[in-house]
Amino acid sequence: MRKEDTVKLISAEGFEFVVHKDAAMVSQTIRNMLTSPGSFAETQHGEVTFPEISTTILEKICKYFYWNLEFASGKETEFHIEPELTLELMMAANYLHT
């Protein structure tokens, strides 16, 4: 995986998740950040920081990105969400438009 094809997502606690750009683009918010013509710091460095999203939730979000790509390509599996995470995850999903 070439560096240009990836994007780094950083959680509130500073954990870094390197994911494929296509996966990250599942989020409309991230897509806008990465593709908008302006000189967003995010566009240049391929890094996005989420001071509001904890590591656990961001990890789940990344898993969802990949699940969503698989689902879109016809693989029908269930995406399991632990009930404890639902509220936080819901808010993050709402923010990320995913």
Place this chain on the structure above:
Amino acid sequence: MESQLVRLCIESACKSRESVERWRREKRSLERLPSQLADALLRRLLSRRLLFPSLLEVFKESVEEIDLRGQNSVDAEWIAYVGAFRYLRSLNVSDCHRLTNSALWPITGMTSLKELDLSRCLKVNDASIGHIVSISTLEKLYISETGISANGVKLLSSLKNLSVLDLGGLPVTDLALSSIQVLAKLQYLDLWGSEISNQGVCVLQMLPKLSSLNLAWTNVGNLPNLSSLECLNMSNCTIESVLEGDGDKAPLAKLVMSGATFVDESEAFLHIETSLMSYLDLSNSSLHRFCLLPRLKVLEHLDLSLTMIGDDAIQEIATVGANLRYLNLCKTKVSSAGIVILTGHVPNLEILLLSNTSVDDVALSYISLMHSLKDVDLSNTNIKGIIHHIGSETDPVPSLQALKSLRELKRLNLEQTHVMDAELFSVSGFQELTHLSLRNASLTDISLSYMSSLPKLTNLSIHDAVLTNWGLTSFQPPATLKSMDLRGCWLLTEDAILSFCRIHPQVEVRHEHVHVLPSDQLCSDRPSASRSPLNTTQQSQEDRKIRISPCFIDQRLKYTREELLGLQYSSLTPVTPHHVDIATSKMQLN
């Protein structure tokens, strides 16, 4: 709209009692929850029957909208929690029959509530008015068919922000109405069934913004001009004159006078501004002459069912047919000759209802020229599906075939016509058809088999036909079929219908013997697969069997021992309460 992940989260959060308990403790998250997410979560909990009063507490900082309509469990305890919702904007407790005056006490003085619906809360009466008027922010108030009297209505005059007020079915008097004339922001006022008289209704002229008014079932026959009125309902009134008076003419767009009696027809409509009227319902009214019609240049919806209209007046409709989308002529004297006149004048007509008229096969070829038609009702007419040319020796000509040129035809009703099996062959070629209704004691399995070739059919209704078990078993329903109504098909047996349902679980079947819902409509409440002794593939097969729920008297006849064991772990929310009761008692016996 909600994103996919949000939806998955809500599904997961509302899976079972247990999952609710697991997120419920996260107080901080709940407080930060944006209102649209909190509202969606609450709605889902309610529809999954997982909501109970004390759970409401966790939403008090986030929810803005709560819709509890028709929930029989809602009582004082629920409202006690709801009263503490700090940002609540809209509360709907209509049809919550257990609500009393004292139960409503906690909503007193709520600071952000703008919309309150108490419709049909029968136990709510004048003693609740104090609670209601203490909410000065109210903009929309619905109290139709409650126990509130004219004296209570008078007190509403202090709610100066009201723009919508529904007083339907309340004994509002002229005096009470005059006290609410101070509500200058009122746009919508519903007074059906009230005691308002011709004198009392004059105070409505004091309401500068009134755009929608319902006076159905009242003694009002003379309505003065109301300069901003757009929508008027005077159904079942005895009408003398409408909107007579000085000032700007009311920009009336919608007029409903269903069941009305006209004292003098020409006088009744004389003062109505017709240039903007798009919706007119005069069904079941005493109207004899239809000279009003040619003035309605932008008419889209016209209901003249059960009126005196005949073929001679159809020309009046034709002159204003350019924008017409809906035309209802059911139970009138209109015949095929009338339909011939309409042809070519109604390019946008989508819905044409001709039930219980003397229309026959001649009309079909003319109907087929109305290219925008989506819905045609020909039930109880003289349609035969074939035309015999009088005196000629040639074979009769099939007539339904003509409708094939209606490329957008989605719904067709041929109930109680003279159409037989052979003629229905033409219908099997209607590519866009989604709804088809048939009812004739002569129809047989042949008709049913034709329906296999309708690629988009979702709802099929064949009543009173002589369908046989063999016919049903060999029927290949289109993949899109969702609902099949076979009531009155007296030859069918319970077993045959059940076995059909087993093979086609996506189809909901109705019949006197059985009512089977499709399997995916019932939510399976199995807490988790790990607790089930069956593996997943087995489970889905088992589900299919178990969810079929005809009216078995003894559930033991229906299930094998293994299936019953499986049922132990499914919580009990399926189909009808009736079935649940039986299942519960069976479970206890076990």
